[in-house]
Amino acid sequence: MAGLVAAAPPCVNAATSTTNSQESLEAISSNRDSSQIELASQWGLTLEDWSRYQALMKGPRGIYSPGLDPLTALGIEATSAEDRRRYAELQVKAERQRVEKELAYQQAYDQAFKRLYPDEKIIQLSASPASPMTSSPRALKSDGRLAIFVQDNCMACVTRIQNLQAQNQPFDLYFVGSQGDDEKIRRWAILARIEPTRVLNRAITLNHDAGRWQGLGLGGELPAVVREVNGQWQRQ
Structure with missing residues (x-):
């Protein structure tokens, strides 16, 4: 009996350790799911959409088009006209928002540059513009580029x-x-x-x-x- 009593604590510790491990795994899984849901929502997608995107990018599509955004990838690989239309509409909205933000920032950048460096151009052109009255097109020069x-x-x-x-x-x-x-x-x-x-x-x-x-x-x-x-x- 003494031997049985002495052996009991390790069994309790093992059970406790197993429970803690399960809780840790569940916490990790929950955090991962939350992260995936957040990423999907940033593109207006469901978690199922996001999982499909990840699977697509691990296959041929990821090799053909590495770094392809979720909406384009899902739209190209859509299996129905309805899904293709849905992804296209989401992408149009996302692109519009992105361009609006970039243009707003670009305007602020241009204004800041003019204030700080009024006598400089942000980007210099490589040649003077052709006269709008030129009747014949200029030849394209080749130097291997x-x-x-x-x-x-x-x-x-x-x-x-x-x-x-x-x-x-x-x-x-x-x-x-x-x-x-x-x-x-x-x-x-x-x-x-x-x-x-x-x-x-x-x-x-x-x-x-x-x-x-x-x-x-x-x-x-x-x-x-x-x-x-x-x-x-x-x-x-």
Whole structure:
């Protein structure tokens, strides 16, 4: 009997330890669920949506499009027209809110820069604008670099520029429809988060299109990334 009594405390301790471990696991699980719910709600998604997004990014979609945002990923991989429409509407709302915030901050930044450095430009253009009276388009010069043609109100253009910068890729940017307005290009470059230091060292140049895109005759939607190959300009 004495042996049995002596053995009892370890059993109680083991049971207590097991209970504490279970409580710890439940707490961790609860915290994880709360975190997932919070992340999902930031995108207007349900927890089920968020779990599907995570699963998608662990598969082929994550390889094809690393870092893809939840709404785009879910919209592309939607299994019904109803879901595709729902994700598209959520993304339109999210993009509008994001752009409004960025434009508001950009305006405040521009005002601060003008106050602190009234005689300087935030971003210098690489060349003088072409005269609006020029009848023939300027030729696109080739030095082995990429050239990218962009336009205003083009989120795909902004995304492509940011991807090229992330790859540390030098390029010459040509703004289609600038109408010789330097400030229009500067504002767009700031919105696209083009790094001023890369413009200063000419890793990136900012240029008016001045008819070059039309002169190439390649057609298609913008943005267009092109490079000269064997004397011919080709989309990349």
